[in-house]
Amino acid sequence: MSKLILIDGSSYLYRAFHALPPLSNAQGEPTGALFGVVNMLRATLKAKPEYLAFVSDAPGPTFRDELYDKYKAQRPPMPDDLRAQVDPMLAIVGALGFPILRVSGVEADDVIGTLAEQAHAQGIEVVISTGDKDLAQLVRPGVSLVNTMTNTTMDSAGVMEKFGVRPDQIIDYLTLVGDTVDNVPGVPKCGPKTAAKWLAEYGSLDGVIANADKVGGKIGESLRDALPQLPLSRQLVTIKLDVPLEQTVTDLTLRDKHVEQLRELFTRYEFKAALKDLEANDAPVGAHPVRDQTPAEHAAIPAPDRAQGALLHQGFDLSAPGSYELVTTQAQLDDWLQRLSNAELIAFDTETTSIDSMMADIVGLSLSVEPGKACYIPLTHDYPGVPAQLARDHVLAALKPIFEDPNKAKLGQHAKYDINILSHYGIALQGLKHDSMLESYVWNATATRHDMDSLARKYLGYETVKYEEVAGKGAKQISFSQVDLDTACRYAAEDADITLRLHYALWPLLQTEPTLRSVYENIEIPLVPVLAGMEQRGVLIDVNILRLQSQQLGKRMLELQQQAWKAAGHDFNLDSPKQLQAVLFDELGLPAKLKTPTGQPSTNEEALEAIADDHPLPRLILDYRGLAKLRSTYTEKLAEIVNPRTGRVHTSYHQGAVATGRVSSSDPNLQNIPVRTEEGRRIRQAFIAPEGWVVMAADYSQIELRIMAHLSGDEGLMRAFREGGDVHRATAAEVFGLKPEEVSTNQRRAAKAINFGLMYGMSAFGLARQLGVDRGEASDYMARYFARYPGVHAFMEATREQAHRDGYVETIFGRRLYLENLKARNQALRAGAERAAVNAPMQGSAADIIKRAMISVAAWLKERDDAHMLMQVHDELVFEVRKDAVEEVRAAVVARMSGAAELRVPLLVEAGVGANWDEAH
Structure with missing residues (x-):
């Protein structure tokens, strides 16, 4: 559920003023209240809500003063020391990116009440951060109060308890x-x-x-x-719950920080911890959590001095303003065509009608071949009185030879999207040499988000024009085609310019690290057109099967609801966390083993699993939620998002989202369809092939465990894979000192749990819970395992040591994962980072291997029309193959997937064929 945090700014300021001593900075300016507010705001930001707002009283009388002239008449005037901190407070709040609401004629409480009412009506959870008792009247299921000064939360039961x-x-x-x-x-x-x-x-x-x-x-x-x-x-x-507001709830999103202003304010008011956090989160170009502590190795990498504009490319300050040209005449177009013909590298970007690349239409194009200079070519702007534009088809026909020339190097920022857009107009882009998003992602996947605005801020010290600034936001946002040409040029041409500047900032860094450069040039960049082709092809869906499954899931959910009501002893809303919380913990008295950040008993999946053996109800709720998610996410949604142009469903694949290198999927997420449940497998039956074709699924067998054997070099584990038998049975035989044929089902299950659990840092406690044995027995299993596979234990210890020494771990191919929490004071965070350090080489290497396989298979398929690669789901590739080509394609795919890496154990690939995705397994 989405969350809205509403901060009662007036309450924050007064509470901080009276709770903290009268602090001041070196200039004698009062800072106590300001200090308290800043710390509370920083705590709020860590909660990462989808929506938030800082609400403060506006100056002047309110409607209550008109109702009663003695209202607040006895309240003393605001102390001078407090008044002096109001404007700095608002400046800091705004610079942190909080939306600030101050509405004349009403109080902050009325604005908060109105927003809480609107959010509640939209099913958005509301948390009101305040110490004001009046706001308790707003509390209800889904609306609670939190007092950040005392770290307490008040829901309906809390209101009853207090008042x-x-x-x-x-x-x-x-x-x-x-x-x-x-x-x-x-x-x-x-x-x-x-x-x-x-x-x-x-x-x-x-x-x-x-x-x-x-x-x-x-x-x-x-x-x-x-x-x-x-x-x-x-x-x-x-x-009041009906204050007229310009903003809606969904407008209240966190804006980008104004780093320079924050740095100035935090320095002025001597907020050292806040300043330290700011600098850590806004480190200079090339900065890595540990790398910068080894200057001898990296002294050649210059950090940009933003104040002096020291980040240069051939004498140009990469943080300086740009000069942009609006191209609306043939002479201008001819001039730019000549520039493109002579350019060594072309940065390009498209403006469109939608973020869905398979539904979007092009609005315009921006180009840059020299940092600081770019153009925008409007093609289909359609507002009243729009000046003349060059004809879309004419411009694209002129650009087509350049875009399709493999010898003309191209550069994009998330270029896959633009490749898809151009494909709608018969342009098959070739020659993609660079992508600034991927340069950043490979350089350090965890240093920052990899969108253009974040990268420009981090690596250039440059604040870009935001889309909302030119098109508006919320309900008032207009399509880019309705933006006037001058404004559109300023925004769009900057995209191409900044993409080029980012390349000139990031590419020199990658060139200093040969292994990272290899990951970028040999894995990430070649994968872009492969993913684009998969997205364009899409997958065929049987909508009728999905509708039938949706009905069946609904029927099963009703059955589970009835069983849950019977287990609880009365009816209640299974979708209400508050009601479920009351039933489980208040009425049934089950132990609350996990708490929410606000201290309430949690009802999330992990919390319900922890008590699933104590009473039938938690398992019924888990089963109900699983079916509800399948229904809403897949059986109902997939039928709704079939593309009317193609008759297929088109997912979006993301290269720069997962730190370990894995490709993720969204809209829809095809990687989250459960494979271990009957209902999940049935959904795969709706993924079909056209008449005369079949679905082929090729899957790596136990790839991460094979990578563990390769990296650890453990002879026993490698032998188990080389002999080609059941590796879990072989492991059980080693651990329990038996012959493989003597291993029981439970012993094999224990060995399998250890084999996979160790890669994710499973403890003896976790193994005990999974196997249903006591902790001592689980510890004994693990001790036996390490005694039989000493190489695995040695690898794990060496990896932890390397991570602490270098601050990162690497995949087989040299991809790095930086682990900032390795030096955290919090033991849980530190332990989590160590577990990630052990797992990342396996997970990241598996990601690299399947990416290499996709590139190889796509190259083989390029000249064929009897097979198409459709989906990548974890360690599996899914194809559409013409029936008469199945055996040839199967053999070629298996060979290329098996040959994607040379390990010390075989890479086994299993490929099945069927009328649908489920049958292909």
């Missing part, structure tokens, strides 16, 4: 108690306990008023005397 009333009674409670700070009149002598007692007895304020004559004593007299003013008090304490 003695339900959240829906808080308004009435506040009305009765009143507020001396805000000068809201309540019932004199009515304290919190009395208010809670009345509301428990009479249900609501209206009920209290109706029964006022039944309340005895002096408190009864006070209540009756206060009756005329209670409606006004209720109006004053009621938070």
Whole structure:
């Protein structure tokens, strides 16, 4: 579920001011409240919510002042030391990228209430960061309060525990108690306990008023005397939920940090920890977590001095503003065609109507052959009064010989997208030499995100024009085709220019590291057109099968719902974490073995697995969620996203997303369809081939375990693979001192768990839980394993040592994974990094091997029309093969996949064929 964090800025500032000592910087400026706010904001950023906003009171009166002229009349003026910190606070908040909302005529609470109401209606979880009791009236399932000062969270149960009333009674409670700070009149002598007692007895304020004559004593007299003013008090304490706002919830996303402004502010106010974090997250070009601690090895790599513009290419400051040309005449086009003909490297980028490359239409093209200079050629801008543009087909026909010339070196930023766009217009781009996204990804996959804006900021010290700045955002965002030409030129031409600049910053770095350069030139760049071709081909789906499966899944979900209700003893909403939390932990008394970041009992998959043996309900919920995910993600969604142009489903493959080098898939994610469940396998039955064709699936067998044998050089493990038998049975025979034929099913299962578990750093505790044995027995299994396979243990220890020494580990082919948490003070983070260090060489090498296989197979298929590579799913490649070519294609694919790496053990590939993907296994 998406999350919205709403920060009560006024509450933050006041709480920090009164909670912290009167700190000041060297110039005597007060900093205490500011210091507190900055730390709370940094904590909020670590939660990484999808949506967030910093809401503060706007200056001037509000509607409550009009209702009651004495409202807040007794509140003392803001202390001078606090007032002096308001503007710096807003400056820091804005520079951190938080959207800031200050709405005249209402209070911050009203803005928060309105956004909470809107988000809740959209199914977005809301967390309100505040210390203000008034906001408790907003609490409900999906809306909670968090106090970052005390690190406590308040949900509906928390409201009842603190105030003695339900959240829906808080308004009435506040009305009765009143507020001396805000000068809201309540019932004199009515304290919190009395208010809670009345509301428990009479249900609501209206009920209290109706029964006022039944309340005895002096408190009864006070209540009756206060009756005329209670409606006004209720109006004053009621938070508005309908404030007109320019922004919608989904507009409230974190913007990019203004690094230079933050550096200046943190330095001025002497926030050393915040400044250290900022510098660590914005390290200079070439910076690596450990690499920069070995200057003798890397002293030749210059770091850019952003202030002085020291990052140069042939005398040009790569952080300087660019000069861009809007091309709308034939003479201008001819001039650029000549420049392209003479250029050694052409940076190009497309502007389109959609981020879906298989549905998008081209709007314009940008080109650059010299850093600092670029052009934009508009092709299909369509707003009223748009100036004349060159004809789209004419421009593309003129560019086609250049784009298709393999001897003309091309450069893109995520060029696969642009290759797909050009393919719609009959242009098969060749000669892709570089991709700045992949240069960054290979140089250091974990140093930064690899989008253009992030790379420009990190490696050039350059702030790019953002799409929202030219096209707007949210509901008001326009298509790029409606952006005026001058603005479009400024944005689009910059893309080509910055792509070229990034190349000139990153390529020299890769050239200093021969193994990284080899990964880039021999694996990543050749893979780009291969993935583009797979995306363009797409996969054929039987929509009728999916619809039938969707109905069957729905029926099974209803059965599970009934079973869950029976197990719980009553009906409840299985999709509500709050209701499930109440049933599992409050009603059934099951142990809460995992907590959420806010301290609540978790109901996520891991938490339910941990208690699945304690009661039938957790397993029923897990099964229900699994079916619900299959239904929403695949059986319903796949039918909806069949491309009307091709009649196929087209996924997007991502090279720069997974640190270990694996290719990931999205929209739809074809790599997450379960293969171990019957329902998951049935979904694969909907992936079919055209008439006269079949589906072929070729899968590496136990590739990561084979890589472990190769890297460790352990004779026993290598022997098990060379002999070609059941490696898990062979391992069990070694561990338990038996002949292979004497190994029991449970012993083989234990050996398999150890074989795979060790690669992921499984502990004796984890093995015990997986096998259902005690920890001592699991420890004994592991000890026997290492005694029989000493090379594996030695490899694991050597890898950990190398990781600590170098700060990274490498795959067989030289890809590096940097592990920043190896030096973390937190033991859990450090242990996690060590587990990743052991696993990454296997997982990363497997990723490299299948990428090499894809490149080899694609080259063989290039001149054929009887087979097409459709999908890459982990260690498997899926093809569409004409029936009369099956045996030839199968043999060629198996040979090329097996030959993608030379290991000390055989690379075994199994290839099956069927009418659908499931049958091919």
